Amino acid sequence: MKSYRQTRKRKNAFSLTEKLEQPIDLYDHLPFQVAVVSNLLQLNRDFSIRQIIDLDPRELRVILNIGSYMPISSADIAYQARLDAYTVSRAVKTLKSLEMIEVFSRSDNKKVKLLRLTEKGHEVYQKLVDEINQRTEFLESVITQEEKALLMETLAKIEDRAEKMLTEHATGALKKGINLPADQKEIIRWHKKSNH
Structure with missing residues (x-):
C-alpha cells in the first residue's frame, strides 16, 4: 500500500496543463504506467546487476533468452522478447565479442544459425539468474x-x-x-x- 501512496503523491505533485484541451493524465494512462515500471525494472539500472556485468539492456535481455532457451535462433529471440532483428543482431555481436555466446549451425540445416552460451556466458548467466531471483522475490512480496x-x-x-x-x-x-x-x-x- 505504501508504494501506491507514493505514486498518488507523485500524481498530486503534477497538475494537468490548462494550455491544452483534454491533456492525457499520464498517471491514469495504462500504457504509460506500464512503460514507467518497465523503465524502473531495466536490469542495467540495478547496481547489483551491474556489479555482475555492465551490459546494455539489449545484451542483458538477449543473454537471458539464450541461457533460458538455448539453442535458439536470433529470430526466435526477437519474437520471444519482442525486440527487432537489428537490436538482437547488435546484442549477439557484442556478446560474441565478449566470448559469452557462440554461434553454430543446425546439423540438419547448415543455413540455420543457433546461439548458445559459452562457459564464460554460462557463469555470467547463472549469477544474473541468482540476482534476478532475489529481485523477483523482493518485488513479488508486495502482492499475493x-x-x-x-x-x-x-x-x-x-x-x-x-x-x-x-x-x-x-x-x-x-x-x-x-x-x-x-x-x-x-x-x-x-x-x-x-x-x-
Whole structure:
C-alpha cells in the first residue's frame, strides 16, 4: 500500500496543463504506467546487476533468452522478447565479442544459425539468474499469488492486444502502398506466428 501512496503523491505533485484541451493524465494512462515500471525494472539500472556485468539492456535481455532457451535462433529471440532483428543482431555481436555466446549451425540445416552460451556466458548467466531471483522475490512480496496470477493474465491480454493493434497499423500502411521498415514487417510476422 505504501508504494501506491507514493505514486498518488507523485500524481498530486503534477497538475494537468490548462494550455491544452483534454491533456492525457499520464498517471491514469495504462500504457504509460506500464512503460514507467518497465523503465524502473531495466536490469542495467540495478547496481547489483551491474556489479555482475555492465551490459546494455539489449545484451542483458538477449543473454537471458539464450541461457533460458538455448539453442535458439536470433529470430526466435526477437519474437520471444519482442525486440527487432537489428537490436538482437547488435546484442549477439557484442556478446560474441565478449566470448559469452557462440554461434553454430543446425546439423540438419547448415543455413540455420543457433546461439548458445559459452562457459564464460554460462557463469555470467547463472549469477544474473541468482540476482534476478532475489529481485523477483523482493518485488513479488508486495502482492499475493492471486494478484500475481491476475497481473500475468492481464499483461498477456495487453500484449496480445498491442500486437494486434501494431499489426493492423502496419498492415493498413502496407495496403496503402507504403514501404514498411523492417521492424514493422517483423511485427506482422510475429502476429502471423502467434496466430497459427
